Amino acid sequence: DFPGQVRGVSWFAPAILRLAEHDEWHGAQLTRQKVGALLAGLITTNDGTAPFGGEAQGEALIGSLEPGAMVVLPPGKDVTFSNPPAIAQEANDFGRITLHEIAAALGLPYEVLTGDLASVNYSSIRAGLVEWRRRVEMTQHNVIVFQALRPIWRRWAMIESLQGRLAARPQEMLPVRWITPKQQWVDPAKDVQAEIEAINAGLMSRREAVAARGMDVGALDAEIAADKAREASLGLAFTAPAKVAPAAAPAIPVTEEAA
Incomplete structure (x- = not known):
């Protein structure tokens, strides 16, 4: 953007606002779930007596029930429980939409970012991975290779040549082919067959x-x-299994009556 610039705009810049909002949403939902887990019982008495023991705090009596306990309240006593807020489906939908926006801003498939494969099928995950792998290859060759690997290789070849450890000149060592790691296929059988047909x-x-x-x-x-060569020297032979043709249907003899 300007002369002398040593770093550019972060790839997270388009998603930084959504990342902050998602973090706030996650904290709010966690607090809401904690509040929802606080189930309280409110005991109403007419004569001011308590049905069971507890700790007095002012005019209130704070008590607790053990798991599995059965308490019989005297006549005139009533117990009501608080109604904590439930987690609405709209909140989960909002979180999922926010993650979709973050994935789009980062140039990642939603499934790669979250690992959520609940709503994908073969066609959708294949289309998403193909587009994403194109972006990965672009980053590998235009960023990692061009800006990092090539300068390192050029400097190494120059140093090794000046030290006399290479017989070739540095100019002869500079042209190299950079091979990236293999990308796993979604359907290996179909992808290999497509490669064979493309080569043929x-x-x-x-x-x-x-x-x-x-x-x-x-x-x-x-x-x-x-x-x-090793197989031939050891007398080994590995061949592909022969394809067995389907058996023909038996012929039905024709008799004079049938004719």
Whole structure:
């Protein structure tokens, strides 16, 4: 925003007001529940006598009942209990709406922010995760890699080259490929089949598909080749199970009468 700026606006700036309001709401609801748990009994007497013992505070007598106790009140005595406030459904709805606003301000799916999966289905959670993962990849490559990892790698390559511990020149070490951790799939079977079809159709490379799994294609190919060589030397053979075709329905013999 201005020359010499060393830090920008926090990502929490759009949600800071809602976070404060949610914290106040949570405290208010907790206080309300504590008040609601204070069930009190009010004893009315006509002659001023008390049905059971207690501690006198002024003209009032503060007593208590033990769990499971049965007290018989004399004639003319009456007991009424306080009616503490109940937790209304509107309060819970307000808290949920506030969390939705906080999640939208932070660019997070509501389910990721709260862990609440009660009202999601396969399509909704998949659509939400796809959009969120795009934001995660943007942050990984445009912020973490560009502003942190690249300067660290450049400085390390320069120091190692000047110390004589690298045979290559620093310019040769700078071009690198940054591979982010693998993103877990919602439906692995469908996602893998979609990748296979995209590779066969030429819409994506195998290197791109392997990199999305958080691996390097060269290291993966070397590992596969080593596995096959070891299996061949040990006389092992691992093949995919053959697909069994469904059995054909038995033919019904045609007799002369049926003909």
